[in-house]
Amino acid sequence: MAVGPGTLPEFFPVAGVRLGVASAGIKKPGRRDLVVFELAPGSRVAGLFTRNRFCAAPVTLSRQHLAEKAPRYLLINTGNANAGTGRRGMEDAIACCEALAKQAGVSTAEVLPFSTGVIGEPLPVQKIVNALPDALANTADNHWAEAASGIMTTDTRPKGASRQIDLGGHTIAISGISKGAGMIRPNMATMLGFIATDARIAPDALQVLASELGEQSFNRITIDGDTSTNDACMLIASGQYSGPEITLDSPHLPPLQEALKEIYMDLAHAIVRDGEGATKFVTIRVTGARTRQEALDVAYTVAHSPLVKTALFASDPNWGRILAAVGRAGIEDLDVNVLEIHLGDVCLVRDGGRAEDYSEERGQAVMDQEEITIAIDLKRGEVSETVWTCDFSHDYVSINADYRS
Amino acid sequence: MAVGPGTLPEFFPVAGVRLGVASAGIKKPGRRDLVVFELAPGSRVAGLFTRNRFCAAPVTLSRQHLAEKAPRYLLINTGNANAGTGRRGMEDAIACCEALAKQAGVSTAEVLPFSTGVIGEPLPVQKIVNALPDALANTADNHWAEAASGIMTTDTRPKGASRQIDLGGHTIAISGISKGAGMIRPNMATMLGFIATDARIAPDALQVLASELGEQSFNRITIDGDTSTNDACMLIASGQYSGPEITLDSPHLPPLQEALKEIYMDLAHAIVRDGEGATKFVTIRVTGARTRQEALDVAYTVAHSPLVKTALFASDPNWGRILAAVGRAGIEDLDVNVLEIHLGDVCLVRDGGRAEDYSEERGQAVMDQEEITIAIDLKRGEVSETVWTCDFSHDYVSINADYRS
Numbered sequence: 001m002a003v004g005p006g007t008l009p010e011f012f013p014v015a016g017v018r019l020g021v022a023s024a025g026i027k028k029p030g031r032r033d034l035v036v037f038e039l040a041p042g043s044r045v046a047g048l049f050t051r052n053r054f055c056a057a058p059v060t061l062s063r064q065h066l067a068e069k070a071p072r073y074l075l076i077n078t079g080n081a082n083a084g085t086g087r088r089g090m091e092d093a094i095a096c097c098e099a100l101a102k103q104a105g106v107s108t109a110e111v112l113p114f115s116t117g118v119i120g121e122p123l124p125v126q127k128i129v130n131a132l133p134d135a136l137a138n139t140a141d142n143h144w145a146e147a148a149s150g151i152m153t154t155d156t157r158p159k160g161a162s163r164q165i166d167l168g169g170h171t172i173a174i175s176g177i178s179k180g181a182g183m184i185r186p187n188m189a190t191m192l193g194f195i196a197t198d199a200r201i202a203p204d205a206l207q208v209l210a211s212e213l214g215e216q217s218f219n220r221i222t223i224d225g226d227t228s229t230n231d232a233c234m235l236i237a238s239g240q241y242s243g244p245e246i247t248l249d250s251p252h253l254p255p256l257q258e259a260l261k262e263i264y265m266d267l268a269h270a271i272v273r274d275g276e277g278a279t280k281f282v283t284i285r286v287t288g289a290r291t292r293q294e295a296l297d298v299a300y301t302v303a304h305s306p307l308v309k310t311a312l313f314a315s316d317p318n319w320g321r322i323l324a325a326v327g328r329a330g331i332e333d334l335d336v337n338v339l340e341i342h343l344g345d346v347c348l349v350r351d352g353g354r355a356e357d358y359s360e361e362r363g364q365a366v367m368d369q370e371e372i373t374i375a376i377d378l379k380r381g382e383v384s385e386t387v388w389t390c391d392f393s394h395d396y397v398s399i400n401a402d403y404r405s
Numbered sequence: 406m407a408v409g410p411g412t413l414p415e416f417f418p419v420a421g422v423r424l425g426v427a428s429a430g431i432k433k434p435g436r437r438d439l440v441v442f443e444l445a446p447g448s449r450v451a452g453l454f455t456r457n458r459f460c461a462a463p464v465t466l467s468r469q470h471l472a473e474k475a476p477r478y479l480l481i482n483t484g485n486a487n488a489g490t491g492r493r494g495m496e497d498a499i500a501c502c503e504a505l506a507k508q509a510g511v512s513t514a515e516v517l518p519f520s521t522g523v524i525g526e527p528l529p530v531q532k533i534v535n536a537l538p539d540a541l542a543n544t545a546d547n548h549w550a551e552a553a554s555g556i557m558t559t560d561t562r563p564k565g566a567s568r569q570i571d572l573g574g575h576t577i578a579i580s581g582i583s584k585g586a587g588m589i590r591p592n593m594a595t596m597l598g599f600i601a602t603d604a605r606i607a608p609d610a611l612q613v614l615a616s617e618l619g620e621q622s623f624n625r626i627t628i629d630g631d632t633s634t635n636d637a638c639m640l641i642a643s644g645q646y647s648g649p650e651i652t653l654d655s656p657h658l659p660p661l662q663e664a665l666k667e668i669y670m671d672l673a674h675a676i677v678r679d680g681e682g683a684t685k686f687v688t689i690r691v692t693g694a695r696t697r698q699e700a701l702d703v704a705y706t707v708a709h710s711p712l713v714k715t716a717l718f719a720s721d722p723n724w725g726r727i728l729a730a731v732g733r734a735g736i737e738d739l740d741v742n743v744l745e746i747h748l749g750d751v752c753l754v755r756d757g758g759r760a761e762d763y764s765e766e767r768g769q770a771v772m773d774q775e776e777i778t779i780a781i782d783l784k785r786g787e788v789s790e791t792v793w794t795c796d797f798s799h800d801y802v803s804i805n806a807d808y809r810s
Contacts (some may be wrong), residue, residue: 086758321457327634334458400715
């Protein structure tokens with residue numbers, strides 16, 4: 001199950017970025033499970049990684065390599081997360097990078113590894129190494145759709161976004177793919193995102209974009225509150241377009257950021273829409289908070305409440321569960337008599353109880369929709385935050401009770 | 406579904422405590438849904454209430470009345486929580502207390518109200534008032550089992566515990582009942598607990614007992630992380646036994662506390678065993694923490710992880726999900742290379758990865774059991790905490806998607 005249409009867009013090729021896909025047989029024979037990004041010399045990469053203390057070996061290694069060299073290759077496997085694998089996990093990640101570096105004629109530190117899948121099983125290094133020649137042989141700038149499929153785990157559909165914009169008379173392309181359907185939560189998720197543009201972006205501007213955009217999109221989605229050991233979201237700027245370098249004070253930065261934000265949002269929302277067992281796409285917007293943390297605490301408490309999520313699944317306007325979640329979000333001096341809660345355009349809660357003009361019919365009409373907004377105005381400050389989540393269905397339990405079998 | 410046998414114990418009457426049960430027709434005609442505790446003059450009551458900021462009208466009123474007078478009556482209805490009902494909710498709660506006070510010849514402040522059930526619907530005051538004569542007419546000291554049934558909501562079985570102990574040559578009785586199956590979490594739950602003893606306990610000692618025992622039992626259980634608006638756990642000391650008053654420095658306090666703790670634990674664990682859709686009873690023990698908060702953060706992150714809970718439902722020793730939950734519990738400087746995680750007597754994680762001597766067969770053997778312990782030794786301090794939870798099943802979703810229909 002998934003919410004809304006799930007067709008991939010037409011991908012605009014990004015000059016300087018070629019993608020190769022292969023079947024390494026990591027989990028199932030014949031399935032595409034290995035993706036290589038080949039980046040032209042001069043490309044720059046910045047990213048966000050999981051904050052889980054048990055971060056996977058490839059995350060640790062990617063961070064190290066990124067600090068050492070400008071990457072030339074990204075190597076992504078699905079089917080095995082190489083997490084919880086201790087010292088051997090790191091050796092295995094290094095071995096894969098070394099094999100790719102040797103075949104491609106670059107240094108090991110120019111390869112960033114990414115893994116997703118089951119935690120705690122040794123990475124099948126030999127299978128990956130054996131499939132590398134095939135992946136490298138078929139790199140092309142129009143393999144975005146194949147790559148989107150090649151990084152899926154429990155995803156029911158590939159996820160991508162792409163657009164072209166004009167920046168001071170120069171056309172730039174932005175294309176991206178993402179994956180993830182469970183263990184999704186800030187910070188990051190079993191979530192991988194790769195967004196590339198052919199613009200040339202100064203290193204500090206690229207890091208600011210990667211951080212701010214990742215924070216506003218991938219770090220604001222949650223399916224089950226679980227944070228993966230392997231999350232990563234990488235922003236690639238190949239610099240192959242004909243325009244000038246974009247710096248932090250460039251007039252082109254705001255329109256570029258706006259365009260990138262659309263791509264980030266589409267890719268992040270696509271993960272929620274394909275959330276394990278999801279039948280609803282839910283926006284939770286908290287306004288009138290005193291601090292960002294307070295707004296996020298309320299938003300996530302509602303977003304993670306199993307009672308709210310099962311009510312959403314049932315299309316049941318059981319607003320008492322939303323109210324109870326807001327009440328336990330940890331704001332000690334919250335005045336429940338002034339805050340307001342809306343479901344779509346219907347006011348649920350006002351003056352500490354059910355709004356006078358609320359009716360079950362009006363609440364039901366909103367709940368029957370596939371896309372639902374819950375808006376909570378705390379009326380105690382000026383800060384707003386939005387998170388996105390999905391409902392909690394029978395299929396969520398089925399998918400996660402059967403995952404390894 | 407529920408874990409383990411669910412038969413009620415033989416209840417020892419508690420001198421000075423009489424229970425009356427009636428059918429007010431609040432949700433379903435003919436179902437017992439109204440319980441009255443009648444306490445002898447001189448009884449003392451102390452308790453713990455929900456920390457949800459949207460606390461229900463009866464919680465607010467019980468707190469007020471408790472501060473004013475020694476209670477003579479407890480009035481409990483199921484089927485309607487009288488929460489999220491604003492100013493009218495408070496008027497309704499007062500009206501019920503007034504009606505009982507008038508019929509029983511006490512003052513309104515001597516009545517403590519408790520409600521559980523659906524949030525946000527007006528309390529059917531007239532139905533409750535109409536049923537009060539029946540409840541008052543049948544009070545008896547041996548109606549504990551009927552009262553245990555009379556406070557149920559989505560519970561599949563009544564919950565009770567009872568014992569007698571000798572205290573310095575005087576026999577005292579302790580009996581208690583509890584209810585709750587969902588929206589259970591510290592602090593408290595859609596959880597009601599009433600524990601009574603005929604011992605005479607000094608007011609400050611009674612409050613210490615109520616606080617400490619509630620904290621160690623009812624405030625350490627979680628089913629879905631949701632905290633109810635209505636939770637309350639009351640400790641009643643009727644003072645009718647023949648022994649001396651028990652004070653904070655009385656030699657009889659420790660054995661009394663030990664006996665009460667058994668009752669509190671039994672009643673709290675019974676709620677988890679009857680957790681909505683529960684098929685497993687899970688103990689999560691964190692040791693080696695630096696602070697209590699840190700131990701609780703880790704324990705609750707594991708206890709609330711939908712991925713861990715669905716793996717428990719599937720009897721799947723997917724220890725990677727436990728590891729990932731520990732890693733995201735918010736301890737910034739957690740050293741994942743020294744901590745250890747055990748499932749029953751099997752070591753899962755050591756040296757940052759799967760334990761060398763772990764085997765799937767050994768993990769499976771533990772997971773196949775109905776009662777499972779997950780032990781996490783952080784190896785960074787001396788503090789320990791334990792919480793109890795259950796798994797996450799298809800039935801949880803069914804129960805909560807259908808609750809109001």
